[in-house]
Amino acid sequence: MSVFWLCMIVLAICVVGFLFGRTRALSSAAGEARQLHSLPNYYGWNVAMKVVVPAFGLMAVWLIAQPIVLESRVAGMIPQSEIKEGSSVGLVMAEVRRAASGLENAVASGALEAGLARDPEADPAMISERLKEAGQVVTAEITQTILQAAQAFSAMSATANWVMTVLVIAIALGAAAMAVRQSDKEYKARNAVEQGILALLIAAASVAILTTIGIVLSLIFNTAEFFRLYPALDFFTLLEWAPSFSGRGGTSQLGILPLLWGTLYISFIALLVAVPLGLFAAIYLSEYATPRVRGIAKPLLEILAGIPTIVYGLFALLTIGPMLVSVFGQDGLGWMSGGRAVMTAGIAMGIMLIPFVSSLSDDIINAVPQAMRDGSYGLGATQSETIKQVILPAALPGIVGAILLAASRAIGETMIVVMGAGAAARLSLNPFEAMTTVTAKIVSQLTGDSDFASPEALVAFALGISLFVITLGLNVFALYIVRKYREQYE
Amino acid sequence: MTDASLPNGGAKSRHGSLTSVDARTKKRNTAEKRFRAYGVVAIATGILFLMVLLYAIITSGAGAFQQTFIKVPVYLDPAKLDKKGERNIDDIKKVSTFGYNPLIQNAVLKAVEDAGIETPLKKSKDMKALISASAAAQVRSSVIENPALIGQTVDFKFLASSRVDGYLKDRVKREDLARDKNIDAEHLDIVDGLMEAGVLKKTFNPAFIFGADASESRAEQAGIGVSMIGSFFMMLVVLFLALPIGVAASIYLEEFAPKNRWTDLIEVNISNLAAVPSIVFGILGLAVFIQFIHLPQSAPLVGGLVLTLMTLPTIIISTRASLKSVPPSIRDAALGVGASKMQSVFHHVLPLAAPGILTGTIIGLAQALGETAPLLLIGMVGYIASNAPDGIASGLLDPNSAMPAQIYEWAKRADPAYYERAWGGIIILLIFLVTMNTLAVFLRRRFERRW
Numbered sequence: 001m002s003v004f005w006l007c008m009i010v011l012a013i014c015v016v017g018f019l020f021g022r023t024r025a026l027s028s029a030a031g032e033a034r035q036l037h038s039l040p041n042y043y044g045w046n047v048a049m050k051v052v053v054p055a056f057g058l059m060a061v062w063l064i065a066q067p068i069v070l071e072s073r074v075a076g077m078i079p080q081s082e083i084k085e086g087s088s089v090g091l092v093m094a095e096v097r098r099a100a101s102g103l104e105n106a107v108a109s110g111a112l113e114a115g116l117a118r119d120p121e122a123d124p125a126m127i128s129e130r131l132k133e134a135g136q137v138v139t140a141e142i143t144q145t146i147l148q149a150a151q152a153f154s155a156m157s158a159t160a161n162w163v164m165t166v167l168v169i170a171i172a173l174g175a176a177a178m179a180v181r182q183s184d185k186e187y188k189a190r191n192a193v194e195q196g197i198l199a200l201l202i203a204a205a206s207v208a209i210l211t212t213i214g215i216v217l218s219l220i221f222n223t224a225e226f227f228r229l230y231p232a233l234d235f236f237t238l239l240e241w242a243p244s245f246s247g248r249g250g251t252s253q254l255g256i257l258p259l260l261w262g263t264l265y266i267s268f269i270a271l272l273v274a275v276p277l278g279l280f281a282a283i284y285l286s287e288y289a290t291p292r293v294r295g296i297a298k299p300l301l302e303i304l305a306g307i308p309t310i311v312y313g314l315f316a317l318l319t320i321g322p323m324l325v326s327v328f329g330q331d332g333l334g335w336m337s338g339g340r341a342v343m344t345a346g347i348a349m350g351i352m353l354i355p356f357v358s359s360l361s362d363d364i365i366n367a368v369p370q371a372m373r374d375g376s377y378g379l380g381a382t383q384s385e386t387i388k389q390v391i392l393p394a395a396l397p398g399i400v401g402a403i404l405l406a407a408s409r410a411i412g413e414t415m416i417v418v419m420g421a422g423a424a425a426r427l428s429l430n431p432f433e434a435m436t437t438v439t440a441k442i443v444s445q446l447t448g449d450s451d452f453a454s455p456e457a458l459v460a461f462a463l464g465i466s467l468f469v470i471t472l473g474l475n476v477f478a479l480y481i482v483r484k485y486r487e488q489y490e
Numbered sequence: 491m492t493d494a495s496l497p498n499g500g501a502k503s504r505h506g507s508l509t510s511v512d513a514r515t516k517k518r519n520t521a522e523k524r525f526r527a528y529g530v531v532a533i534a535t536g537i538l539f540l541m542v543l544l545y546a547i548i549t550s551g552a553g554a555f556q557q558t559f560i561k562v563p564v565y566l567d568p569a570k571l572d573k574k575g576e577r578n579i580d581d582i583k584k585v586s587t588f589g590y591n592p593l594i595q596n597a598v599l600k601a602v603e604d605a606g607i608e609t610p611l612k613k614s615k616d617m618k619a620l621i622s623a624s625a626a627a628q629v630r631s632s633v634i635e636n637p638a639l640i641g642q643t644v645d646f647k648f649l650a651s652s653r654v655d656g657y658l659k660d661r662v663k664r665e666d667l668a669r670d671k672n673i674d675a676e677h678l679d680i681v682d683g684l685m686e687a688g689v690l691k692k693t694f695n696p697a698f699i700f701g702a703d704a705s706e707s708r709a710e711q712a713g714i715g716v717s718m719i720g721s722f723f724m725m726l727v728v729l730f731l732a733l734p735i736g737v738a739a740s741i742y743l744e745e746f747a748p749k750n751r752w753t754d755l756i757e758v759n760i761s762n763l764a765a766v767p768s769i770v771f772g773i774l775g776l777a778v779f780i781q782f783i784h785l786p787q788s789a790p791l792v793g794g795l796v797l798t799l800m801t802l803p804t805i806i807i808s809t810r811a812s813l814k815s816v817p818p819s820i821r822d823a824a825l826g827v828g829a830s831k832m833q834s835v836f837h838h839v840l841p842l843a844a845p846g847i848l849t850g851t852i853i854g855l856a857q858a859l860g861e862t863a864p865l866l867l868i869g870m871v872g873y874i875a876s877n878a879p880d881g882i883a884s885g886l887l888d889p890n891s892a893m894p895a896q897i898y899e900w901a902k903r904a905d906p907a908y909y910e911r912a913w914g915g916i917i918i919l920l921i922f923l924v925t926m927n928t929l930a931v932f933l934r935r936r937f938e939r940r941w
Contacts (some may be wrong), residue, residue, distance in 0.1 A: 190830060194830060194831075194832040197832060198742075198746060198832070200738060201738045201739070201741055201742035202742055203738075204734070204735045204736075204738030204739040205738070205739040205742040205743055205753075206756065207735055207739065207799075207802065208739065208756055208759040208760045208763055208802065208803070208806070209755065209759050211759075211799045212759050212762070214774050214778050215766070215770060215771075215773075215774045218773065218774055218776075218777030218778055218782075219770075219773065219777075221777075222777060276532065277532045277536055278532075278536075279532075280528045280529045280531070280532035280533075281532040281533045281536055283529055284528075284529025284532065285529075285533070288526055297537065300536075300540060301533070301537070301540075304536065304540055304543075306856070306923065306927065307923075308859075308860025308861065308862070308894060308919065309860075309861075309862065309863070310860065310894045310897055310898055310916070310919075311543070311547070311860075311916050311919075311920070313862075313901070314897065314901055314912055314913065314916060315543055315546060315547075317901060318546075318550070318901075318909055318912075318913075319542075319550075351539045351543070354536050354539070355536075382518055382519070382521070382522045383522060383525075383526075384521055384522045384525035384526065385518070385521075385522075387525070388525075405765070411767070412767025412768070412769065412770075414767070414768065414862075414863035414866075415898070418863075418866075418898075419901060439767065439769050439863070442769055442773070443769070443863070443866050443867065446773075446776065446867050447866055447867065447869075447871065460773070461773065461777075464769070464773045467767060467769070467770065468766065468767075468770050471765065471766065471767055472762060472766070475762065475765040476762075479761070
């Protein structure tokens with residue numbers, strides 16, 4: 001029976017249980033809803049909840065565990081001699097799974113008799129011929145062992161499916177019966193239901209933690225795998241990035257330093273654009289601008305923050321790059337050979353970060369108490385002197401925090417550098433040369449054709465964990481600074 | 491010690507009078523003006539960047555919505571298309587697109603002759619460079635749909651090849667032709683003649699908005715429609731997962747959570763997740779959803795799940811803000827008439843916070859719609875989104891692209907004709923984003939209550 005119909009049956013039990021629970025509670029109070037502890041519907045929900053949770057819980061656990069248990073049992077059936085040179089148990093098991101699903105589909109479509117599909121003595125060559133005719137994907141020739149393993153696999157999973165179906169329905173019915181018996185006018189149904197809802201809310205709130213755990217685990221496991229294939233010391237100290245395209249390791253030079261250099265250089269240029277513009281814009285908007293100007297200029301600047309990064313990437317590639325080449329390229333100063341360069345990506349990223357710096361600094365400048373301004377004016381300072389000598393020093397920790405947050409944004413930015421910065425890793429000081437970054441290499445190493453288990457692909461996870469640690473560190477540091485500053489005026 | 495108590499204190503006064511401005515005051519005043527000018531310049535530069543960006547998008551992208559078409563009558567020769575003459579649909583299907591090409595080229599040649607254009611290109615083969623490679627498939631499918639057309643002369647509107655289209659849009663210039671092996675100056679003379687004769691026209695091209703992506707050599711045929719459907723399904727997943735989970739999490743944190751280690755941990759996690767680079771979410775999606783759970787690559791479902799995790803912090807933060815803005819008197823009143831804490835939240839606080847939650851959700855969705863980096867890692871690029879899904883399951887699980895991923899894909903392709911399409915795609919993407927943000931602003935203005 002398919003999982004879908006099993007779900008439907010459980011839900012049907014749930015609906016019937018709801019009605020029974022509600023009626024039973026009402027009849028225990030002789031039809032007087034006012035005699036009940038909770039509103040009648042709560043008794044229904046109580047039953048429904050107690051049916052759904054154990055039934056679906058069991059089903060979920062079973063569906064996750066079943067393939068794992070079955071595979072380990074079937075894998076035990078395959079003798080070591082069957083595993084060819086260069087192959088592994090995993091590959092043979094994939095073959096078995098494919099054969100098993102091929103057999104099932106062929107039987108379902110009527111291309112193969114059910115008896116023949118289950119016959120362990122059947123001729124493997126004939127079966128594989130029939131499967132191919134039925135349009136099932138069978139890659140290699142099916143051997144006798146694989147055929148028998150596949151048959152055992154499908155037989156066991158059929159049995160396991162039936163056991164699961166029976167168990168799930170039994171538990172649903174049992175839970176329904178128990179919950180309906182509970183439904184009495186004295187029973188505190190509302191409290192039970194609300195406990196359930198609260199558990200649901202806590203589960204939802206824990207998704208954030210699960211996500212973090214998922215990120216950390218997926219990064220750590222794959223990075224550990226990478227460091228088994230490639231020395232960690234080389235990764236952190238080599239000054240060269242030259243992955244080989246074909247081989248499995250060996251000739252690849254995978255040093256993070258050139259990528260880190262490119263990342264930091266591009267981020268530095270971006271901050272060089274964004275910080276002065278953003279900071280002066282924030283100062284003007286918060287200290288000088290009339291409400292009308294502020295009402296127009298602030299949203300206009302913030303549009304820049306709402307534009308997706310792919311747009312900036314395309315802007316860098318097709319507008320900024322050619323523009324820079326026309327000035328600094330072969331026809332102009334001759335410093336630049338192609339449109340993709342540190343400058344190209346840096347300027348586009350800087351434009352993107354302007355509103356980020358300006359709105360964060362704006363908030364921080366506005367948080368400086370008016371009394372400090374008034375005091376400064378009272379001593380005869382001009383407005384700009386007040387800003388330079390009173391407001392900015394007071395807001396400095398916050399502004400530094402904002403700049404750090406912007407830097408972490410710039411380091412983690414992907415699309416602009418993928419499209420605007422180029423692909424060659426270089427350790428150079430010339431900002432008109434193409435360089436590449438950590439994020440751009442994560443993309444290129446994981447979207448290529450390289451084998452997933454090769455160090456060339458796995459290095460992306462090591463790059464990812466470095467990126468994660470750097471940006472997280474910057475964020476924590478920035479928030480620490482901002483928070484520390486905020487407390488001064490409270 | 492003050493100046494006044496010095497023996498010659500009064501005599502060496504620095505300031506002459508209040509009405510005349512001395513040098514030092516002048517200097518301070520100029521400094522003031524200069525400082526103010528820096529601010530104006532900074533804001534003006536920011537707005538200038540915005541204008542340049544919008545200008546670049548509109549001027550480079552508007553062309554994608556127009557396409558050059560050639561309208562010619564094609565004689566569907568029975569001797570070529572149905573040799574047996576039985577009008578048997580299986581026989582007709584056996585004729586591949588190669589069988590249709592000569593008919594179309596003949597038709598174009600005839601149109602050239604009818605227009606009275608002087609040209610050294612006299613052979614029908616020479617017309618191949620003018621029309622899109624999609625023309626043959628277009629004729630073939632309409633013949634298979636209606637075999638009765640065979641033997642008649644039918645008017646067809648074909649896409650012109652991307653070079654011809656580029657010539658009309660000033661992308662292909664006559665002086666660059668020497669390096670171009672796809673088209674010659676003589677072809678462009680024909681194009682000019684056909685323009686005058688009204689056979690060749692540049693008109694609005696709905697296929698760009700609603701159509702499917704095409705292979706690398708057929709830029710004129712590519713459209714963003716299918717990847718738009720991919721984006722739609724991803725947004726559906728995000729909406730149905732991120733909204734309930736986000737609202738439930740915010741309700742717990744804002745209304746029920748006791749102050750303890752666990753809730754502190756959750757709060758720190760949420761604020762950190764909001765700052766994690768989006769590419770890291772892509773790595774998570776690749777490792778967990780594809781490698782570990784074995785969900786299909788390139789499926790909008792996986793894209794939606796990754797974007798859900800990415801937008802969750804945004805939605806939680808805005809939902810908590812709007813829950814916080816509901817005054818405690820509402821909760822107290824509900825509790826006072828005997829409601830439980832849970833009832834007061836779900837019956838009173840949540841409905842009052844709904845407009846704020848909705849606004850935050852729409853902004854989160856808009857952010858997710860434009861996100862590209864994580865999609866690259868789960869395989870939504872490098873794939874030609876040519877088939878529209880038929881149904882919800884296929885829409886969620888079959889490989890597809892998404893709008894920003896499609897734009898990236900186009901920007902990577904070698905043919906410059908695709909750059910125009912990438913800009914055009916951006917216009918469509920921005921139209922969606924502007925609409926969503928306007929809706930969010932409208933909802934906020936219309937329904938937000940000030941207490």
